[in-house]
Amino acid sequence: MRPSVLFRVTRSRFIHSMAPVLPPDRRPLVISGPSGAGKGTLFTLLFQRHPDTFTFSVSHTTRGPRDGEQHGVNYHFVTRDAFEDLKARDGFVESATFGGNMYGTSKATIEEQSAKGKVVVLDIEMEGVKQIKAIGFPARFVFIAPPSEEELERRLRGRGTDSEASILKRLAQAKVELEYSTTPGVHDKIIVNEDVETAYRELEEFVFSPAEQS
Numbered sequence: 001m002r003p004s005v006l007f008r009v010t011r012s013r014f015i016h017s018m019a020p021v022l023p024p025d026r027r028p029l030v031i032s033g034p035s036g037a038g039k040g041t042l043f044t045l046l047f048q049r050h051p052d053t054f055t056f057s058v059s060h061t062t063r064g065p066r067d068g069e070q071h072g073v074n075y076h077f078v079t080r081d082a083f084e085d086l087k088a089r090d091g092f093v094e095s096a097t098f099g100g101n102m103y104g105t106s107k108a109t110i111e112e113q114s115a116k117g118k119v120v121v122l123d124i125e126m127e128g129v130k131q132i133k134a135i136g137f138p139a140r141f142v143f144i145a146p147p148s149e150e151e152l153e154r155r156l157r158g159r160g161t162d163s164e165a166s167i168l169k170r171l172a173q174a175k176v177e178l179e180y181s182t183t184p185g186v187h188d189k190i191i192v193n194e195d196v197e198t199a200y201r202e203l204e205e206f207v208f209s210p211a212e213q214s
């Protein structure tokens, strides 16, 4: 290998190891889609393969921490009063109540993480997507769809994390979400997660595409 070539190769490896490759469009990435479609699978790959580029948005919740959960890592655990106060001050891009507990994504969390130069990834359900769109919060919206409802059911069952009742509830909700995903202009990108690597490549390509292409 000629010395100049060697230098270029070494230099390029050095740049890659030192500086994260940042997407031209740094707006937060809102990932939504039916439970079991593979959102977690795909964004976990994004974090593993670009550890310095992306960061997961840490939500606020009024529920208590479970064993091993850490404040500021899994959630910002706050009192109901603190949550309601922040909500009244318009501090959330989206919030919702599940099983009697409140959950929300705070604007300050997104802004702090974005200020560190990272692209913030949000895993948000449909109602949250609607809220974020309604306030016009700048973000890129990606919808992960299953190849079919039958395959979605297979994945939910195969995951082995849900009761029969929970699986049926998730499948019913999936129909609503898939219907909503056909609303024009809601999502910047819809990815059908049939083969994981193919879907991942599509996600990566979208994420690193210039703003005007999204």
Ligand SMILES: Nc1ncnc2c1ncn2[C@@H]1O[C@H](COP(=O)(O)OP(=O)(O)OP(=O)(O)O)[C@@H](O)[C@H]1O
Residues within 6 Å of the ligand: 033, 034, 035, 036, 037, 038, 039, 040, 041, 042, 155, 156, 158, 159, 193, 194, 195, 196
């Ligand atoms: N392309 C794929 N082919 C086959 N199985 C897949 C594929 N993508 C994900 N899975 C599997 O499907 C199951 C559901 O995936 P995952 O947990 O990532 O879904 P999710 O959309 O994040 O769900 P939730 O919203 O409930 O967290 C997992 O067991 C995962 O390993």
